[in-house]
Amino acid sequence: MDKHRTHQLVKSGYAQVAQRGSGCCGAPAEQSPHAKTAALLGYSEQDTTGVAADANLGLGCGNPSALAGLEPGETVVDLGSGAGFDALLCAEKLGPQGRFIGVDMTPEMLERARINAVNAGYARTVECREGLIEELPVASRSVDVVISNCVINLSPDKPQVSSC
Numbered sequence: 001m002d003k004h005r006t007h008q009l010v011k012s013g014y015a016q017v018a019q020r021g022s023g024c025c026g027a028p029a030e031q032s033p034h035a036k037t038a039a040l041l042g043y044s045e046q047d048t049t050g051v052a053a054d055a056n057l058g059l060g061c062g063n064p065s066a067l068a069g070l071e072p073g074e075t076v077v078d079l080g081s082g083a084g085f086d087a088l089l090c091a092e093k094l095g096p097q098g099r100f101i102g103v104d105m106t107p108e109m110l111e112r113a114r115i116n117a118v119n120a121g122y123a124r125t126v127e128c129r130e131g132l133i134e135e136l137p138v139a140s141r142s143v144d145v146v147i148s149n150c151v152i153n154l155s156p157d158k159p160q161v162s163s164c
Contacts, residue, residue, distance in 0.1 A: 006156035007132065011106050017057060018083065018108035034058035042066050043089075051120035052088035055113065064147035065089040073097040074144040079133040079161070080104055080151025084113030084126065090147070091122040100126045101138055134160040 034056045035048040042063040048056055065086045070076065072095035081087055081102025090100050100122075104110050110128045117126040131137035133148070134157050155161050 001156070003134075003156040006154075007105065010154050014082070014106045015108040017059065018106060018112050021057070021112075038063075047089055051092070051122075052085050052116075054119065055083040055085040055088055055116040057083050057085070059150065060085065061150035064149050065093065068145050068147050070094060070098075070145060075099040075101070075142065076145045076147060077101045077103060077136070077138050077143045079136075079146065079148035080154070081113060081128065082106075082109045082149075084116040084128070086147065086149055087113060087126050087128075088116060088120050088122060091117075091120075091126050094125065096125065098125055101143065102126065102128045103131050103133060103136060103138065104128065105130065105132050 037058055038048045038056055038060070039045070041060060043066070059082055068076070068090070070090060070093040072093070074094055075098065076090050076094065078086055078100070081104045084102060087100050087102045091098070094100060102113055104113070107130060110130055113128045117123050117128070129137045133151065133155055152158060152161055
């Protein structure tokens with residue numbers, strides 16, 4: 001399958017998830033097991049019930065915000081940031097001087113992420129950019145930390161992702 005077709009399939013699938021407001025299994029958020037799954041991945045109860053709760057669509061497979069060793073004031077870019085679950089958790093750690101740049105190719109996910117950032121009070125420090133992880137809309141050497149949560153596996157050109 002060519003790269004363009006792969007991107008379109010992934011984009012279409014994640015647009016549907018964003019529009020449903022639920023993860024891969026289709027259950028409404030109030031009935032979904034996302035908080036339990038997130039707990040198994042190392043997210044705390046506060047992570048899943050606090051300001052980031054609405055952004056947890058149950059799509060991740062790890063907890064990069066806990067593993068990245070973030071420091072206040074750093075700039076972080078997230079490859080495939082989705083609805084902003086990790087963005088909001090990172091924003092708390094980065095503080096008011098830090099910056100979080102979420103990159104996603106799905107306009108519907110970006111819309112949810114922007115709304116979630118505003119609702120959580122992080123509109124000034126969380127920025128959502130539309131783009132491909134193989135062609136990041138971020139200047140080289142302009143970030144301190146790069147994270148991703150179960151997204152690089154979806155790329156049809158993984159060597160290109162690693163060279164960005």
